[in-house]
Amino acid sequence: MNQRTPSIILVGPQMGENIGAAARVMGNFGLSDLRIVAPRDGWPNPAADTMSAGAFEAGVVTPTVFDTLEEAVGDLNYLIATTARQRGMEKPVFSTDLAVKEITGSDVPTGILFGAEKSGLPNDAVVMCDAILTYPVNNKFASLNLAQAVGVFAHAWGAQSAPDEVSGLDEPAKRKALIGMMQHFEDELERAGFFFPPEKKDVMVHNLRNAFTRAKWTDQEVRTFRGAVKALTIGRGKARIHRD
């Protein structure tokens, strides 16, 4: 597993807002090395600071500015160009997931290149790269915001080290507790005359039990439901009725 996080390289970005928003989402997903090649409005850039939501100030993301792409990538071994369209170049073309696998499967310093807002990466820059990363954009509405493009990759990077499913569920109650709850409920329904006509009772009980069982209720939920049934049938506090 590659423990190095890839560098994000913005080639000739125009708007400080996008640089800052890109830095913010990098920080959200654990990327820290931002390389900015020839930003149109110079550096530092107040709009970038504002949109970074503190990513620069907190040291979560470190920006470095370069005059040329060649300088920006000099210490990297593997480069991936993000492009919206096929360029007819002789390079492997990756989805986000495959790009992340390629990076984590090797152990070399890697950079991901993103082009300017209007024009994308120039062909000169794409040629320098080992592979192309492309997103499955809607052909009829293909212009992705620069920071969103960085965000999609950043999330994929963060997701590769995260478990696929984090269970938010406590374990289901033991069957004894669930069955006790269902019997309690059915007893009260019987008392209330719910099972009519009597020959339909089995089907009605099965329907209820299937629904309760499928929900995988926890102990706490079973207790809450029993309390609710009790309250509905004999009341609570001053509303309590006393059965024979």
Place this chain on the structure above:
Amino acid sequence: MNQRTPSIILVGPQMGENIGAAARVMGNFGLSDLRIVAPRDGWPNPAADTMSAGAFEAGVVTPTVFDTLEEAVGDLNYLIATTARQRGMEKPVFSTDLAVKEITGSDVPTGILFGAEKSGLPNDAVVMCDAILTYPVNNKFASLNLAQAVGVFAHAWGAQSAPDEVSGLDEPAKRKALIGMMQHFEDELERAGFFFPPEKKDVMVHNLRNAFTRAKWTDQEVRTFRGAVKALTIGRGKARIHRD
């Protein structure tokens, strides 16, 4: 496969810019139904229009505004709440990939809820949902921009229907062409006295051949390289030398 695209539901969003940016990235990845619950600054919102990059105007994304969440989700069958943190709620918690699989595996109208910029989704809204979607954010820099949160889901939605790898490569040249090229190169290197001392020649040739073979050159690339070798060795045009 669920052919219905999920609805994106923004609950109490504050900034028009974020609503517009969310709409833009929805459109980029084929999502069209945007439901906006009680937007702070009302609707329509000029900042939203600007940041949508034409998504509303072009009809790529259709916004509908609701006063309450209950109205906004009334016609949907399955709801997923996006939250940054665990809520201690009894619901399955999905990664982006699993959420998309869950949606495509069923065939019911589904909504994905996103909370307001500062506060996220209120617990009341999370309780109404069937499941939670959470992103693997950096705990020390966890505040994700609203439109970026929508963008991450939108990309995952778009990616599920896209092929994982789009090969950008032409097929490698037939081995005969590649071998011919290597022999041509080696012949010229021999003539230039490159293989010295002579007993090292085999190793040097193997190194070169391994490198050339690994690169999977196409016919065009083989032709180009042969031309380059020829130009280096006997020149072109006026620089052409004539060998015996």
